[in-house]
Amino acid sequence: MADKAAPLLDGGSAVAKAVRLAAKPKVLKLTAEQRTQAMPPLPAVAPVPKRRLPPISIGKATVVRKLRQSTKRRDPSG
């Protein structure tokens, strides 16, 4: 689709109101163990395909590393 520039719509305005909320003394007291439970870092859960795309085909062609717009479309029926 070609560019389409369009004007804005006007939703009017809104007025500020200062509010004072009720105090909520509900404090969560965590143990030291809970505060630090992920230090050092946990092991990775999965390989992140860095510069390696899934060895699974999509449509006709195998997934390519860099997908330029000019070659982006593929026929899903194939």
Place this chain on the structure above:
Amino acid sequence: MTVIRRNTDLNGNGRSDSFSNGWETSVARAFDVVVYTGNLFAAYSVDGGDNFQAMDVYGLHKAHGQNPCCDQVVIYIPSITQFAWVGLTQEGNILLALASPNEIRDGQGRFWTSWLIPANQFGDGRSTFDQPTVAVGDNFLYITCNLGRVAIALRLSIIELYARGLIHLPYFIAPDVFWLRPALNTGQIGYFAALLGSTDSEIRDIRVFSWPERSNTWAMFDIGIQQVPRQEGTITTPNGTWISTEGGNPHAGGLQVLGLTLTGPQLWAAWVGYRTITGQTRRTFPYPHIAIAIINVQTRRLEAQRYLWNPDFAFTWPALATNAQGDIGLSFCWGGEKNAPQYGVGMLTGRDQRLFSVTADPNSTAAGGDYTTIRPSFPDVYTFCAAGFNQLLPGPVNHPRFLLFEP
């Protein structure tokens, strides 16, 4: 090497009823002040995220004659040193509240300046808002949401917000899309994106909207992507079905751009793809996965498309953010036949591109949500804060997580 600085379970230590409505988690952090929201709770921390105290969501809404519904989201606006807290009311309007880190610390989270944004001032005047999301540019706070059956993008002047008086509400209706996401880390141009297609149709394009901050017009262009697998999105885990797409029930994450952030000229958009392309019998992916398109907004070309996938479990609920170094962080959920649903964070660029599971509960029955969040942690150069949850038996009970990590 990525280091997890904080991993706080807001319902930890047996306080399993404190923030049990921990769906749709969102978070922002500035200095040692953290604001955290869920569907129907809000909390703040003044010690960097170790301890959280509840804030009065009902009181905030009551001040405007509204009742809280859900879909709360929070973001920090560095240029005016303010947190923006946005929520959806049962009446279908949006409530926005602002407070500085000092006000939150000194006032114990009680003092906010707020605005009611009535849905009847938009569109046909009869539709209601749903699912607001937020982003910050140089001069505007952006809010996208559903308005009835359409999506709108709204921007609020940061100067007007800082003056805490009258704010104006210019917006546009995004054609042909329903789920619209604003990009994080935009500067002089606000960007928005949506997958172009509906539940039943093929998705082969992303529609990108640009809204220059000095302009009163917006524009859009479409970017072709590899066809999104839209069949077989169900995820089953050892504790039952986590996400079901049976009977045409859509997994919302499969219909929309959930993560959107800008780094340099690159717009990174993330969504969830299922296993199989419509009309094909062979599975393209063994499990639902996270797909990412990297779009150059200057050349308007797709630079690359990436997939986070695994043969043994699903990736879902992505959120993206950019830190001050320009690196992209990810917040996500994962799980499969042999793995209970869990929440995780990681990096997509930079030297350490690993993903970390930050929960490891075998009794987890669910995780995720539309508002799984990641944000740069102000004023840190590298650090991200993130929010997600998993749901643990017995109960099950939601356990919202606050994460702070540094690549």
